Amino acid sequence: MTHPKTLIALALALGGLLAQPALAQTSAGKATAPAGLYQALGEKPGITRLMDDFVNRLVVDPRIGGHFKDTKPAALKESLTDQICQLSGGPCKYEGADMKSAHADMDITKGHFNALVEVLQSAMDAQGIPFAQQNRLLALLAPMHRDVITIR
Amino acid sequence: MKNPRWLAVSATLALAATVAHADTGKLLLTGGVSTIAGSAGGGLTPWAVIGSNATEGEVGFSGYATRAATQDYGLNGYGVAVGLHDRVELSLARQDFDASPAIALNGIAPFGVTPGQHIQMDIVGIKVKVAGDAVLNADSWMPQIAVGLEHKRVRPGSIGSVLDFLGTQTSGTDVYVSATKLLLAQSLLVNGTLRSTNANQNGLLGFGAAAPGKNRRSLQPEFSVAYLISKNLAVGAEVRFKPNNLQALGAAAGLGAALREDDWKDIFIAWAPSKNLSLTLAYVDLGRIVPGITNHRRQTGYYLSAQVAF
Numbered sequence: 001m002t003h004p005k006t007l008i009a010l011a012l013a014l015g016g017l018l019a020q021p022a023l024a025q026t027s028a029g030k031a032t033a034p035a036g037l038y039q040a041l042g043e044k045p046g047i048t049r050l051m052d053d054f055v056n057r058l059v060v061d062p063r064i065g066g067h068f069k070d071t072k073p074a075a076l077k078e079s080l081t082d083q084i085c086q087l088s089g090g091p092c093k094y095e096g097a098d099m100k101s102a103h104a105d106m107d108i109t110k111g112h113f114n115a116l117v118e119v120l121q122s123a124m125d126a127q128g129i130p131f132a133q134q135n136r137l138l139a140l141l142a143p144m145h146r147d148v149i150t151i152r
Numbered sequence: 153m154k155n156p157r158w159l160a161v162s163a164t165l166a167l168a169a170t171v172a173h174a175d176t177g178k179l180l181l182t183g184g185v186s187t188i189a190g191s192a193g194g195g196l197t198p199w200a201v202i203g204s205n206a207t208e209g210e211v212g213f214s215g216y217a218t219r220a221a222t223q224d225y226g227l228n229g230y231g232v233a234v235g236l237h238d239r240v241e242l243s244l245a246r247q248d249f250d251a252s253p254a255i256a257l258n259g260i261a262p263f264g265v266t267p268g269q270h271i272q273m274d275i276v277g278i279k280v281k282v283a284g285d286a287v288l289n290a291d292s293w294m295p296q297i298a299v300g301l302e303h304k305r306v307r308p309g310s311i312g313s314v315l316d317f318l319g320t321q322t323s324g325t326d327v328y329v330s331a332t333k334l335l336l337a338q339s340l341l342v343n344g345t346l347r348s349t350n351a352n353q354n355g356l357l358g359f360g361a362a363a364p365g366k367n368r369r370s371l372q373p374e375f376s377v378a379y380l381i382s383k384n385l386a387v388g389a390e391v392r393f394k395p396n397n398l399q400a401l402g403a404a405a406g407l408g409a410a411l412r413e414d415d416w417k418d419i420f421i422a423w424a425p426s427k428n429l430s431l432t433l434a435y436v437d438l439g440r441i442v443p444g445i446t447n448h449r450r451q452t453g454y455y456l457s458a459q460v461a462f
Binding site for chain 2: 113121131
């Protein structure tokens with residue numbers, strides 16, 4: 001019965017290999033963004049285009065558009081551009097509110113959060129950002145669900 | 153429709169589905185597909201994800217039909233599942249196993265097996281998420297963890313005389329724990345499941361065995377890996393280790409390795425053309441299945457499954 005043990009060992013080894021980049025990402029936190037992501041997003045001009053289209057899609061989305069009815073689209077675009085630019089390793093500084101206080105007054109479910117992820121995916125598709133790069137950005141954003149979702 | 157209990161449970165689940173949330177919000181493919189036992193996961197092994205499109209605060213529903221065929225055998229399956237608040241999954245599945253070509257070639261007339269006899273099995277499943285979030289906690293190593301139970305009842309018809317001879321029971325309950333993690337930055341999903349079971353060939357050949365076969369439960373690991381090519385397309389592989397309860401009994405009866413059971417493996421591609429439909433195609437290697445009546449061939453073939461989810 002060496003066969004199963006070999007496979008289990010292989011699976012564990014594979015897990016170990018995969019662990020390295022993800023752990024590096026965790027411990028590095030905001031200090032170092034994943035290499036090349038800022039470039040993959042088209043740097044500041046690309047991120048500006050992406051957030052422009054993203055916010056345009058958000059405010060008309062039937063599931064979550066209502067959440068943005070009191071938000072000025074232009075200000076949201078600028079704030080998000082800074083945030084994504086900084087997160088992805090660009091030379092920007094996000095100076096807006098932290099995620100928890102920014103969403104504290106809103107009723108946001110996990111379904112709403114997932115809807116926002118889908119709208120962002122559509123916007124990234126429209127900009128021609130490769131799927132693997134999209135997921136690298138989403139990996140930085142997804143943990144924000146802890147602060148963004150207000151209805152558990 | 154000989155089994156009124158199955159009908160009653162189906163009706164209950166269908167009713168639950170009609171009151172399901174109209175607009176469910178799970179991300180594409182993150183509810184997995186339907187396994188052969190009806191629970192959500194890969195094709196052969198359950199994952200810690202809760203089936204249907206329902207996320208927190210929502211109720212969702214899924215239904216599937218599956219066809220698998222190898223050199224000597226065929227398996228049809230269908231079932232339904234309800235996902236409650238991305239926390240609890242209830243599932244119901246029926247399998248129909250066709251061994252008639254192999255039976256026809258091996259006159260097991262002394263056992264009174266009717267030509268063309270199929271083996272049917274019903275499976276009731278429950279799975280509860282106990283910790284974690286497989287998808288969104290991308291900055292942590294903590295997987296989503298769920299515990300589950302699959303209660304199986306096999307209806308072997310005239311093959312029952314063979315199962316009686318082997319000393320197997322006609323019902324059994326598998327208990328499992330699954331850990332699933334989407335490594336989002338790598339677009340890779342990994343799952344590990346540990347199952348306590350005494351089922352023979354998933355239960356289609358009953359549960360346990362008369363001595364010197366193995367009657368007691370054993371712990372069997374199962375692994376899945378899937379790479380996300382795009383939002384709606386994933387490729388992957390699975391390995392499911394299985395007990396080999398009957399071989400020793402067969403050997404004692406002078407049949408050598410005629411009743412040997414092997415591990416299962418597959419490679420798959422899953423495609424979700426819309427939020428409500430997914431199709432899974434796999435190449436399966438099910439090892440030897442009662443090799444004594446199939447020239448000791450390995451059973452390899454295709455697996456095709458369609459799932460609707462709301």
